[in-house]
Amino acid sequence: MSEWDYDDRPELPPESGDLHARQFDPNDTWLATAPRELQIEAMRCWFYARYQDPVHDTPYNGSEGGYLFIHGGPFDPNDVIQERFDKTVEFEVMEELIAELHQAEGGDEWAPIDHDDEGWDYEDIYSLRPEEREDPLRMLDERLEQIEDTIKAQSALPGFVIHLLHSAAITALEAYLWDTTSYWVTRDKEVLRSFVKNNKDFAGQKFQLSDVFIVMDDLERKVADYLQTFIWHRLDKVKPLLELTLGINFPEIEKFIPEIIIRHDIVHRGGRDKDGYPVLLTIADVRRLAKLVEEFSQELESQLKKVFPIVPIIDDF
Incomplete structure (x- = not known):
């Protein structure tokens, strides 16, 4: 068993469908004969591309009885998965995933993802990219400062807030890695070439020679979509x-590794570990993690300066 098994989901092969699509929809021909674990993973990806825990983007009003599903729903995984896959996948396979989703955050009441309002527009994504070389590190420092400011703002923090701050530190690391990769891939054609060449999700794609210019014109968009959906906490x-x-x-x-496992337990197990015990954290743990992230970024920046030396600007008077 790998030490990364807390998130050890199988990888879908290219023939399963367009893995970079905003709403992944598996190829039914492939799905019908795929191994059980890949069938479950494909259906899981399909579901998470369309539905989310209502806590993320659904108004809540206790006096009205809870969440107000303004975008439609709530949706029960049992209904939507059977409706989509009943002609392709055996019920007992669907049932396994349905049981998993019923035990997850959304239970039997999930909200639809509003793709028209979630910032997925390519131009919006492009506009959020770092514009200057120092932007990824600057934005990371700002995120870490916000964590420290939150700690200092209160004399005592409840456990769930400490959990959120710990998760925020890992999220800051993920965002830094995403920002850094996005900057260099979009600013340096050689880096883009290297990214595509060394990424099996891209290198293995086949197309007709007559489509070469279409593929090239759309390459940066595909890379942007890929970076959006990449699991950045999988440091391995x-x-x-x-x-x-x-x-x-x-x-x-x-x-x-242990910090990401803790974050996984906080986010996906409601703050309990795999044995059901509460995850206990202190402010010191959050600060220690933030320091690890800071030191990591400084080391990565040092490596980047070796490969991409900073050329001083000389004023020409």
Whole structure:
């Protein structure tokens, strides 16, 4: 068993469908004969591309009886999964995933994802990219400062807030890695070339020679979509990707493994570990993690400066 097994979901092959689509929809021909675990993963990806825990984007009014599903719903995984897959997948396979989703955050009442209002427009994504070389580190520092400011603003923090701050530190690390990769891939054509060449999700794609210019014109958009959906806390996957893409020595990741497992338990198990015991954290734990993230970013920036030296600007008087 891998030490990353807390998030050890199987990878779908290219023939399963367009893995970079905003709303993944598996190929039914492939799905009908796929192994059970891949059938479940494909249906899971389909579901999470369309539905979410209502806490993320659904108004709540206690006096009105709870969540106000203004975008439609609530939706029960049992209904939508059977409606979509009953002609392709055996019921007992669907049943396994349905039981998993019923035990997850949304239970039997999930909200639809409003793709028209979630900031997925390509131009919006592009406008949010770092514009300057120092932006990824600057934005990381701002996120870490917000965590520290939240700690200092109150004399005592309840446990669930400490959990949120711990998760926010891991999220800050994820965002930094995303921002850094996005900056170099979109600013340096050689880095983009290296990214595509060394990424099996892209390198293995086939197309007709007559479509080469269409593919090239759409390549940056596909890379942007890919970076949006990449699981950045899977540092075991981030490490080889960035080492091959950027030509750097990726900083040590082992020290983050227990922290990411804790974050997983906070987010996906309601603050309990795999044995059902509460995750106990202190403010000192949050600060220690924030320091790890800061040190990690400084080491990564040092590696980037070796590969991409900063050329001083000389004023010409």
